[in-house]
Amino acid sequence: xxxxxxxxxxxxxxxxxxxxxxxxxxxxxxxxxxxxxxxxxxxxxxxxxxxxxxxxxxxxxxxxxxxxxxxxxxxxxxxxxxxxxxxxxxxxxxxxxxxxxxxxxxxxxxxxxxxxxxxxxxxxxxxxxxxxxxxxxxxxxxxxxxxxxxxxxxxxxxxxxxxxxxxxxxxxxxxxxxxxxxxxxxxxxxxxxxxxxxxxxxxxxxxxxxxxxxxxxxxxxxxxxxxxxxxxxxxxxxxx
Numbered sequence: 742x743x744x745x746x747x748x749x750x751x752x753x754x755x756x757x758x759x760x761x762x763x764x765x766x767x768x769x770x771x772x773x774x775x776x777x778x779x780x781x782x783x784x785x786x787x788x789x790x791x792x793x794x795x796x797x798x799x800x801x802x803x804x805x806x807x808x809x810x811x812x813x814x815x816x817x818x819x820x821x822x823x824x825x826x827x828x829x830x831x832x833x834x835x836x837x838x839x840x841x842x843x844x845x846x847x848x849x850x851x852x853x854x855x856x857x858x859x860x861x862x863x864x865x866x867x868x869x870x871x872x873x874x875x876x877x878x879x880x881x882x883x884x885x886x887x888x889x890x891x892x893x894x895x896x897x898x899x900x901x902x903x904x905x906x907x908x909x910x911x912x913x914x915x916x917x918x919x920x921x922x923x924x925x926x927x928x929x930x931x932x933x934x935x936x937x938x939x940x941x942x943x944x945x946x947x948x949x950x951x952x953x954x955x956x957x958x959x960x961x962x963x964x965x966x967x968x969x970x971x972x973x974x975x976x977x978x979x980x981x
Contacts, residue, residue: 842949843914873899873933882884902964938966
């Protein structure tokens with residue numbers, strides 16, 4: 742457990758045993774002083790993250806390796822500093838993906854959730870991952886090879902409610918937040934392919950769990966996979 746996770750857990754343990762006024766005072770003191778020291782620690786640690794590297798991620802009893810790159814910004818930096826990204830989502834994957842299960846990772850980014858699922862499945866089952874941005878796609882492929890996973894298939898296109906091409910907008914400090922919606926002035930613009938899951942996987946016979954995190958395109962993904970979802974009734978984890 743890294744410093745941030747430890748302090749987060751400690752906060753809730755302390756709260757159970759202190760009067761509200763005392764807890765509120767100590768917590769406000771932490772926000773004013775302690776958090777600044779922790780941020781300074783992370784800043785100094787991040788200075789060592791200057792080139793692509795491979796790190797080991799551990800969450801519970803699951804361990805795997807992942808390739809990260811400082812040019813991607815936030816998510817890769819988070820993994821470098823703190824380890825597992827979105828641990829609450831990893832908990833849901835481990836809970837709801839049975840041995841031999843099938844997992845769809847729509848919006849895979851650098852592949853952390855799929856790699857975690859593969860490590861949980863231990864060479865059983867199958868993972869279908871979708872990532873339209875070439876740098877993430879290639880980085881994810883390298884992580885798959887590094888771990889020797891044979892149960893991940895990765896596709897270099899986005900999922901939606903039509904077959905088309907669209908522009909995707911990227912900010913360099915958080916490439917993982919790239920979106921087909923231009924909500925800010927982008928640092929880069931790329932053209933990506935979009936396809937319907939129903940068209941590509943209409944004959945598939947099993948999906949246990951589907952994670953959809955596509956920066957505003959979630960409803961379009963649901964529309965483009967409506968027949969498959971209605972037929973197979975997978976559990977869904979959706980960013981909103």
